[in-house]
Amino acid sequence: MFDVPHDGTDCANDVSLLVTRATTCAAAALAMLVLPLYQLIEIFEHQTPSDLLWLHAAWRAPVFLVALASLLVCMLQPGSGAPKLLLRLIAASVMIMMFGLFTTNMLHAQGNPEPMARGIIMATFAVSLLSLRGGWEVLLHFALPLAGSLAWLAFRGADLLETTTQLVDPVMMLVIAMIASELFYRIRGQQFALQRQLRQLASTDALTGLHNRRDLERRIAAEMSRSRRHAQPLSVVIGDLDHFKRVNDEYGHGVGDDVLRAVGVRMRRNLRSEDLAVRWGGEEFLLLLPDTDRDGAVDVAEKIRRTISEHPIGCNGQEVPVTISFGVAELTDSDQVADLIRRADDAMYRAKAQGRDRVCA
Ligand SMILES: Nc1nc2c(ncn2[C@@H]2O[C@H](COP(=O)(O)OP(=O)(O)OP(=O)(O)O)[C@@H](O)[C@H]2O)c(=O)[nH]1
Structure with missing residues (x-):
């Protein structure tokens, strides 16, 4: 953990x-x-x-x-x-x-x-x-x-x-x-x-050790008001593993779980201590990046994408190749929490639509 x-x-x-x-x-x-x-x-x-x-x-x-x-x-x-x-x-x-x-x-x-x-x-x-x-x-x-x-x-x-x-x-x-x-x-x-x-x-995801959705919901509004008060940027990145169903089908659910854990580790390794890495859904992750604008968030997402796609994940003596699609959104003046997350989600779906294994903003 x-x-x-x-x-x-x-x-x-x-x-x-x-x-x-x-x-x-x-x-x-x-x-x-x-x-x-x-x-x-x-x-x-x-x-x-x-x-x-x-x-x-x-x-x-x-x-x-x-x-x-x-x-x-x-x-x-x-x-x-x-x-x-x-x-x-x-x-x-x-x-x-x-x-x-x-x-x-x-x-x-x-x-x-x-x-x-x-x-x-x-x-x-x-x-x-x-x-x-x-x-x-x-x-x-x-x-x-x-x-x-x-x-x-x-x-x-x-x-x-x-x-x-x-x-x-x-x-x-x-x-x-x-x-x-x-x-x-x-x-x-x-x-x-x-x-x-x-x-x-209560605030941690049991499988990956990342923050859970409930914890993000508790913090994101506070981060948004802090960012506005100090006139600092704030970005959200949503990442979704590509064709993860195939990983489960091909290697089994246990290996699928190991992959999720390993992805969590790689994400954390590439984040600052004040960033928040959240397991947002089954094979979906959300990164909350304070003091980071859209370009900075794209760089972070790109770095994580490469560490995942360029290095297959070793599980039970097998190498499991995995890729991930990311969507990035920066907070605007009029954004509510749901708006910010929706824009990051839309960008992530654009990345899926454009062929996966990429970052869209
Ligand atoms: N092993 C494991 N699999 C999970 C977990 N949560 C969700 N999944 C699986 O993740 C898969 C998600 O599949 P889909 O939503 O169809 O998406 P996908 O196969 O990743 O395809 P795209 O997102 O379109 O690239 C499903 O097979 C879920 O069973 C989990 O905690 N452990």
């Missing part, structure tokens, strides 16, 4: 990826705006000494600010590619908050650490799932703040043995978050790949 050039299919995937990211980003940001505030109020109610209150606020501040910025970006620039970076920033700031507060608790052992620690662990778990792509990313975002936190505790002379027992809950969270994040990441990846494959199948 051929590589399908960058087209509407890819765009649809990109848009759906952007929407997923923006939604995730907004969800993570909202969660991270509410949670730190809620916890600060709780700590305030437990009458934590004021200097520690400031420390608590400082550890939460990056999460709060990044979450606020993310929410603003998601609201003001919904189509931007920023959420990917913002999601990582949210995750990193949450991990830093978690270990900052963990260190504060270890050094000052005050307040009501139990519910707070649980809240942070749950938040970290949620954000890991939302923001990070796969187990390795969770580990990376977790490992750096953990190392910093342990280094600071050691520097401040804390009892590291006690620290390790306190680490049981966060490490358990890490393992669960890694597994869940990896699972989510893979499921999402498979889902995107499947969507892409389905869209590609």
Whole structure:
């Protein structure tokens, strides 16, 4: 099968990826705006000494600010590619908050650490799932703040043995978050790949791997308006294999199919990436050539005609000689889609009438 050039299919995937990211980003940001505030109020109610209150606020501040910025970006620039970076920033700031507060608790052992620690662990778990792509990313975002936190505790002379027992809950969270994040990441990846494959199948001809008629119908109007907007030519070429019935009758339907495939390959080899090669009907092909005028399209069709008629197609050890007739039409100001295709079709029938194996415009 051929590589399908960058087209509407890819765009649809990109848009759906952007929407997923923006939604995730907004969800993570909202969660991270509410949670730190809620916890600060709780700590305030437990009458934590004021200097520690400031420390608590400082550890939460990056999460709060990044979450606020993310929410603003998601609201003001919904189509931007920023959420990917913002999601990582949210995750990193949450991990830093978690270990900052963990260190504060270890050094000052005050307040009501139990519910707070649980809240942070749950938040970290949620954000890991939302923001990070796969187990390795969770580990990376977790490992750096953990190392910093342990280094600071050691520097401040804390009892590291006690620290390790306190680490049981966060490490358990890490393992669960890694597994869940990896699972989510893979499921999402498979889902995107499947969507892409389905869209590609829906727009591709199964036998030749060229674009199908439905796909052309979806694109030709857009190409016509693009060509008019930029005052660039656009041409359509219709090609029909000559006496193809004889090929089937003489060599069998299987060889006929191989010939159609080979013709498709030769067409694609002679086209630019922005051109569209379509299997238009049984043994009929259509080429949509942007930025190409009538003479240019005749040259393209002539080149393809020669590669087909001058080199018989090898199938099952046999050489099958094939020729093709082409008709060319260039877009005019008054053309509708049907007019353009009809003129190319008429030209192709003229080529048949004049003896086949030729190009008419
Ligand atoms: N092997 C194969 N043959 C096909 C396929 N689609 C259409 N055909 C055959 O293509 C042949 C087309 O025959 P006609 O329309 O009579 O045209 P032709 O024999 O090519 O003659 P001209 O077009 O007049 O030169 C028919 O025999 C179809 O069965 C296909 O997918 N595979």
